[in-house]
Amino acid sequence: MKILVVNLLRLGDVIAMAPAMKAIRLQNPGAEIHLMVNSNFSGAARLFEGLHRVHRFERDRIQAACVEADRPMFEAYDWLQRFVEETSDVGFDHIYNFTHNRLSGWLCGLLQAPKKTGLVLDGSGAVSFGSSWFRHLNQQVDFDDVQTFNHTDIFLGAVGGWELVSKVDFFDTLLLESKSGRAEAGARLSGLQISTQKIAFQISTSDPKKEWGEARFKSLAEKLLSAHPEARIFVTGAPNERERIEKFCKSCDVPAGLIQPAILTLPGVISFLEEMDLLITGDTSIKHLGSAGTARVIELIAGSADAFRTGSWKPGDYVVASREACAPCGHSEKCHRDVHACAIAISPAAVAALASSVLSAMQLRDVRAAMHAFATVQVYTVDRSEGPVQLVPLRSEHITDHALALTIERAARRLSLEKREGRFEKLDVGSEMLKVRQGLLRRFPDARPTELRHALADGETRLRHAEGMLNSLKIQLLRLKEAFQDPKRMLEMVSMVAAMRGRLQKNPWTRFIAEPLIQVIEDDRSAPFARFRKLSDAVQDLGIRLEIGLKLLRGLEIELENEAENEIDKEAKNTNSIETRIKNSTGEQA
């Protein structure tokens, strides 16, 4: 079996597919796994266990050949033609495209393989995804941030990795360390005592908009070292960043030696981070290395960094973002503000307080208390109780329909995607439901089972009502099957669907199940059969989501009912015990 994994994005995106790569390897023992990456990032291939060969896509070269007038006109074409031929000649059985852009879609459309998962464009530009998860990735561009799945989890879903996650310590050892990397890290840390607290700063990012700012990092360093005088700070960077980092370290107003540069190669930084107690970083590839390793990560979100889609993904890590309305901004947009507001809003004092909490191994409730005063920042913990990453606000949330529905709908959406992939039957719905319960506990730690149960019961009522609407829609669809060529009947049906969609979208409990209906549009010019097909698919998808949503809700309600009963029993026992003690002590006094 020969498998090709294509990722033509940047280094951080290549590292973010580490869980998916591990899943592919575990599912296909003995398979030859090839990786296609941009030649700039081919070093990242060494991080993945079991790779047979790396195919280097010379993006910079062919792009330059296209735009520079002093390069041969056909250089890029000749190179690409040869590359596609040589890659196809390997004879792949399965191609995974984790790049999800048009360039990779066209490329994967040309590569020969019987099975392709991910965005593929055929000659006419028609799109196929090969997986409900990748189709979902395309759709979630339009979602609210809090609804979205982290891309790491989408990749994992697309390769069928969710079954594996619960079976093994899956997220341990995602990336390979090398001997040379260990030696490099060891040399950098020589002389330090094991007990010294080690903190890594990653001050630079690929885009100045995403940088928190050297001045703020400086202030953070001074605060941290004042609170933790035994700690050491290492400012990480690649060899081409040496000058900047050395200048930064010299400019910090701290005793000599407490803050030092750590200029490392990629293998070196992987091993180096394994020795760190804490990594404080912007949205960079180092962040993803931190998520794949053992160091706790505090990610500082600024500019176009998207915490929900591409943020930190290791449980227990933290994400700190401003509450500025303009964040996140678009990748290619220039900042329209006079000041870098989203970075300024994250004060060094807030980050120092959070970092101190992590270094002191505080319990979550104490971290919450420590951060309570910092109103301009939103702090999230990365939680994987349910499986996919959830960014849970550090401040306790009150139970609202919106917040509760969001938790349920994410779980239902994941399970419905697995059902579309034919994997739902392999899942244990009971344990999936318990995972959702864990997620609710994390999100609403102060909520009592009874309170949750009542809120969920409301949600169930809404979904049952939607179920009624769906049943009448199914009947109409059956009638339309005989008459879909009639434009009037088709339009009536589409209008009914649009009206139903509008009603469902008004309520947070039913908003997510309405998503499949978004693709049913009134001015669709496809052929009648294609329109009917889209309608049927949308209704089927809606039915799957409803079914799963109701199963989850019912299961949770029963679980919460049991918990509520246990609570009552416990209270009763406590009350009896107190009364007995009072009686006994009164008796003694008498």
Place this chain on the structure above:
Amino acid sequence: MINVAKNGSQVLQVNGLSTASLVNPDGEGEKWAEAQDASLKVAGAGEPIVILGIGSAFHIQSVQKKLRSKGHRGRLIALDCCHESVEFANRSLVDVELLHVDTACGVDFFFARHDVASWVTQPFVLLRHKPTFQRSGQSLRFVETWLLGRTPEAFSAQLKLRPQIAAALNADRSRRLAETPLVSVRDLSKAWDISSELKTDRRLFRILEELVR
């Protein structure tokens, strides 16, 4: 005519002009080779390296040494319009293909040559020896233009080497390319025939169009 440089190396003189330094031509050649690092970096291990301008060939020897040390296995090809340079270089160079180009024969004749056609439709790295360019007048510039394939005439000649692309272009839209001073991937994107959308070459160019978007 051959002169002896201060360091003892022989330097070719053509029309009264020296084709390399009369002090340290080897050093001059090495310096030029160092300056080609960025261009050579992109070359695949088996890709042809094409040098325009032979002169006294010191720079070619230096590039050859550099390529060998990097494990480059591809062909090293040098072109010049000056007979004397080609003959002179032949005496000292081994494993380098030396091509004399007569620009009077025209671009189609040039591409029809077996010793050109065998590499020109592969990806290759093009290096220019500027000192030789300056001495040679317009002739090397013509060859450069042909190899770049961006002027309408050179583009048209290169298309003949790639008939599958020519067949996929729309005749009317392609005629407009003749009015473009320098053809680019963007210009070409407007010249495809609708019937060629499913063809491999059209799809390859779709990828390139994404890169220049």
